[in-house]
Amino acid sequence: MRLSRLFVLAAFLTGSAAHAFEVAEFKSGMAQNEVKTLLLANWNFDRVLEPSDDVILAYDNDPSIARRYQFRFCKGKLVGFEQDVRPSLKSLIISVNNYNQQYGQPNRVYSNTHMVSNGEKAVFALFWKNNLEYIGVKYIVLPNNEQMSLSFDSNNLCYSTPRM
Numbered sequence: 145m146r147l148s149r150l151f152v153l154a155a156f157l158t159g160s161a162a163h164a165f166e167v168a169e170f171k172s173g174m175a176q177n178e179v180k181t182l183l184l185a186n187w188n189f190d191r192v193l194e195p196s197d198d199v200i201l202a203y204d205n206d207p208s209i210a211r212r213y214q215f216r217f218c219k220g221k222l223v224g225f226e227q228d229v230r231p232s233l234k235s236l237i238i239s240v241n242n243y244n245q246q247y248g249q250p251n252r253v254y255s256n257t258h259m260v261s262n263g264e265k266a267v268f269a270l271f272w273k274n275n276l277e278y279i280g281v282k283y284i285v286l287p288n289n290e291q292m293s294l295s296f297d298s299n300n301l302c303y304s305t306p307r308m
Contacts, residue, residue, distance in 0.1 A: 164276035164298040218302035231292035247272035263287030278306035
């Protein structure tokens, strides 16, 4: 009986290590070409770009749709995902409350201001640790607009997590 529980625990831990996060049909560890194929076949974004060797950016041209996904890769495997959501204080509070209920208090809080070409940029981000991943909520206030995103990052060899 005790041995069978160990096998179930080992299988669970092995499975969670292989796929630290899963959002829609995208799982950490997926090959970069597999992610791009799924985006082109199933998601109907206006644009799917690869601005660098380790990033795929998918978005719609109409800013009122507010649909943008960013996929980050390490050695050709998916390790990070960020999804824009419509920014509002209500969305921020609901997201933070949901993550607090699911994962407890944040593991890391980041708050800072930076100067950008047209004024000040204020950043507020909270990150929760869940096994091998960080789940984040980021809220950015720029001089002319606001942005909010949800992020998922797996530990990897290419960049430190969580990613600001």
